[in-house]
Amino acid sequence: MNMEELKNKNTQYLSSIGIDVPEDLPQIESLNEVEPRTxxxxxxxxxxxxxxxxxxxxxxxxxxxxxxxxxxxxxxxxxxxxxxxxxxxxxxxxxxxxxxxxxxxxxxxxxxxxxxxxxxxxxxxxxxxxxxxxxxxxxxxxxSQLRPIAEIQEQSDLLYRLHWYVRNCGLTGQECELSEEVISERRRAIDWAYGVEKDWDAVPMDT
Structure with missing residues (x-):
């Protein structure tokens, strides 16, 4: 699955559970752009x-x-x-x-x-x-054994889109069943595991 397909898959999944995120949100980093953790x-x-x-x-x-x-x-x-x-x-x-x-x-x-x-x-x-x-x-x-890296990649993409959603809910006053703290901390950990950034303290949290 390429990054565009992954993005579309997660966007459609989120829509199916009542979470709408813009289709033009960027793709996350591909495997050849990261250094996954062991x-x-x-x-x-x-x-x-x-x-x-x-x-x-x-x-x-x-x-x-x-x-x-x-x-x-x-x-x-x-x-x-x-x-x-x-x-x-x-x-x-x-x-x-x-x-x-x-x-x-x-x-x-x-x-x-x-x-x-x-x-x-x-x-x-x-x-x-x-x-x-x-x-x-x-x-x-x-x-310890790692999950398939494709699953970690998919979770990284999903959490990026969820993070955008919870932040947007906060900015627009929408009711949100998700906790921004839960989503942002899990995103930090998953992105670190996926290899987006080596330094835990510097994992980017932009949406």
Whole structure:
């Protein structure tokens, strides 16, 4: 399936469930324009997020850093997150941002076949139980397997169009059953996995 066909497929699917997006929205990057992550990259990042998310729920950065270093997960922590982990006190907005990383975790877990993705729902209640925590993640990382890249590509395209939709709803005052935070965080994770941008903190969120 070429990128125009993928765009049309997702546009028609969204229309069938009552979500109308412009047909002239751009195509996303094709496979020859990106560098997709390996299953090990994704599983490592997911394992690190299990700790980083704690910043959003009152955990001390010092304690989280100890665990991340113990299990050799620091290479999977973003620059922004490293800064927050090293601070004694973090701001309320940063805490909120870190708590929303749970939706990134849901998307990354989907990429390696651990969960389903329903963008009308928040992350699974039992998501944390599927990720190593305070235990060695080495086997989890090494044995993880990636979904077919075509599925990740399709999800990247779908989330781009959903992100446009939820932002447009906010701008026009339309009622929207989707959460912009859920959509944007999952888009960030999927686009990172698809290889749109190497730096997690720099994944473009334009619509």
């Amino acid at each position: 299953a090990q990259d994704i599983a490592g990042r997911l394992s690190a997020l299990a700790y980083v998310i704690g910043l959003g729920f009152g955990a001390r950065g010092e304690d989280l850093l100890e665990q991340l270093n113990k299990y050799n997960l620091m290479p999977y922590v973003s620059g922004y997150e490293r800064e927050l982990l090293s601070q004694d006190i973090i701001g309320e907005q940063d805490k909120i941002d870190m708590s929303w990383l749970a939706e990134c975790a849901q998307a990354l877990a989907w990429c390696i076949g651990l969960v389903d993705l329903d963008h009308f729902k928040h992350c699974d209640d039992d998501l944390a139980q599927k990720i190593p925590f305070k235990s060695n993640p080495e086997e989890f990382i090494q044995e």
